Amino acid sequence: MDSKKKKRLEARGWVVGDTREFLRLTAEEARYIELKLSLSESLKAERLKQQVTQVELAKMIGSSQSRVAKMEAGDPAVTVDLLLKALLTLGVTKKQLAKIIA
Amino acid sequence: MDSKKKKRLEARGWVVGDTREFLRLTAEEARYIELKLSLSESLKAERLKQQVTQVELAKMIGSSQSRVAKMEAGDPAVTVDLLLKALLTLGVTKKQLAKIIA
DNA sequence: TGGCAATATGTCCGTTTAGACATATGCTCT
DNA sequence: AGAGCATATGTCTAAACGGACATATTGCCA
16 A cells, blocks of 8 residues: 555545554455545536535435545544445446445 | 346245335345345355365354354354455455445 | 255344434635 | 425434354365
């Protein structure tokens, strides 16, 4: 993982480090988180592309604006399941999903 | 969705119907579930390919045999998150994941 | 047939995540 | 500046999901 990517992860609060304790991510964890960030970034991009507000998307998926914001922010307390449901609701196809992930 | 696919979903307990109540899946829900089933099938295939038992895989991902069985059975009470973590632990690459999903 | 390893099914209970709400911050107009 | 909309952040409680355990069930081979 290059330092740019690492920074991107750290900036989102995924890697919490202080002088006493440093959480080292295993390779699988890092890959999982990267995947999740790809999904959240794509969600935001797709929503903006369709000119939908967070409030509107929230209604579409039966959720709330705050949760949508957290999804797009890559908050650790958001599951891939929820991200996928949102993307599917926006009409993203399997092929597009595949591209996002790969 | 063709009837074959529908049968496959129903057989897993996703569609619970009786004479009074019939749960109709929305298009998004169906697509989400199909995605999940693809992942669980791939998980089982990959595990078998690597000649790993459910007990062994459970240890690898810090879980239990029963949960691995549920993952592979496409149990609704298993998240995509968990399936992804298992697949990643087995060394499945992003490209392979993309193929599974698409 | 019985024994054994692998897998399936069902339940329990602690933890995590969900939506909801309140509130803060930011952005764009006029 | 301030009104108005969009987004961000933080917290609450109920619901969903997690691992663990117990207990079937299956399949294989001696």
